Amino acid sequence: MTDKHFKLVNPETDKSVDIPLHEGSVGPAVLDIASLYKEHGVFTYDPGFGATASCKSSITYIDGEQGILLYRGYPVEQLAEKSSFIEVSYLLLHGELPTKEQLQRFNQQIVYHTMINESLLRFFHGFHYDAHPMAMLSSVVSSLSAFYHGSTNIHEPEDRDLFATRIIAKIPTIAAAAYKHSIGQPFIYPRNDLGYCENLLRMFFAVPAEEYEVDPVAAEALDLLFILHADHEQNASTSTVRLAGSAGTNPYAAIAAGIATLWGPAHGGANEAVLKMLDEIGSVENIDKYIAKAKDRNDPFRLMGFGHRVYKNYDPRAKIIREMCHKVLKKLGKEDDPQLELAMRLEEIALKDEYFVEKKLYPNVDFYSGIIYKALGIPVSMFTVMFAIARTVGWVAHWQEMISDPATRIGRPRQLYTGATRRDYVDLDKR
Secondary structure, eight states: OOOEEEEEEOTTTOOEEEEEEEOOSSSOOEEOOTTHHHHHSOOOOOGGGTTOOOSOOSSEEEETTTTEEEETTEEHHHHHHHOOHHHHHHHHHHSSOOOHHHHHHHHHHHHHTOOOOHHHHHHGGGSOTTOOHHHHHHHHHHHHHHHSGGGOOTTOHHHHHHHHHHHHHHHHHHHHHHHHHHHTOOOOOOOTTSOHHHHHHHHHHOBTTBOOOOOHHHHHHHHHHHHHHSOOSSOHHHHHHHHHHHTTOOHHHHHHHHHHHHTSTTTTTHHHHHHHHHHHHOSGGGHHHHHHHHHOTTSOOOOTTBOOSSOSSOOHHHHHHHHHHHHHHHHTTOTTOHHHHHHHHHHHHHHHOHHHHHTTOOBOHHHHHHHHHHHTTOOGGGHHHHHHHHHHHHHHHHHHHHHTOTTOOOOOOOOOOOSOOOOOOOOGGGO
16 A cells, blocks of 8 residues: 555546555555545446456456466466465465465365255255256355354354355365256265365266266366366456455355356356357358358357457466366367367467457467366356356455455445436326
8 A cells, every 4th residue: 555646636626636546566556436425426437347446355466468367476377287276275265375284184174074964955856957057056055054054153263264164165066966966867975085176076977876987187177177267356256245245144145146146158158158159160161151250340250268358468277278178188089079179170270360369369268168178078057167166265265355354344336327307206197
């Protein structure tokens, strides 16, 4: 923070307004407009909050121009290469990388809480067989507040830590149960001798009739995807969790609100849209036709999974995941899959085509994650659920940061009113 000020002049009154200018450790400075309405009777106007800092945070930093993503100061490239999702989860929650003992204890706590109450499992029988997995996920996560209402005092640090452990541990189990319900198979219980991603894959694909062995490459790919999706600053779902949490609501309800927001196709559904686009293109022979359609401003077709709202350079996560994508396809023998072959050919063209290079429409993380999920055998309807599993740790970290900040107030955005001015009621028989 600094004591600098930014001066604005009101052209109608010629009066100047001094607005405090605060600087963070890195990134753009912010104007503190908290007193603007009280002292000067005006609001600011920023549809979509694209130029508004809604909070102070020390968790994640993004520089979209340079293609930089830092978790607690650590480049995501380093974490993806050297770390694990559980270690990254600890980092996001606690601010520092754990010691060997801290990591072991944290992992043990996660493992201990992976089971879910049997009554909760029976909730799934109330959903129709073709209910969307995200509908089941948000509903069941919200219902956790009915099971743990005695230990969710948000003002008690120990309760907050217990909530964090529980939700991170249980959301893969809930997600797997939603998947099993959707295909009519029996639920598979978690196993304490498996890692986080190994456990998830087993709960997804094992059946009681035979043994299931987790492919280490599949587990490695999933762990990488989860690291890359763990947090992404103040996106729509994270902001929703913070806004809901600012009301003092039960934390499980706040996470359920984040899941519901992530379900939106403009947010978490982007990797699902990539597969639908590939279905529309159909085959490699049609690529040139659809590339031309994408360049035509008057054509509604858009290449999904290319470019990013925040990154004006190559998405740093896409650089990391691209290599893993090719590794998975080769290891699992999926290189001859027509849809995946189409995706790889589309990637090759887009990386060289002058139109896409000039506009920096590079393949993003959604492009590659959708391909990897398909190669792993995860159905399209579960793509956003996988995103939610990874992002839960980021939501929890932001919720904890907000709740523990003594300056936190309930979120209350304002508006520019454009409706009718005051008018008197007209009796029904006179209208």
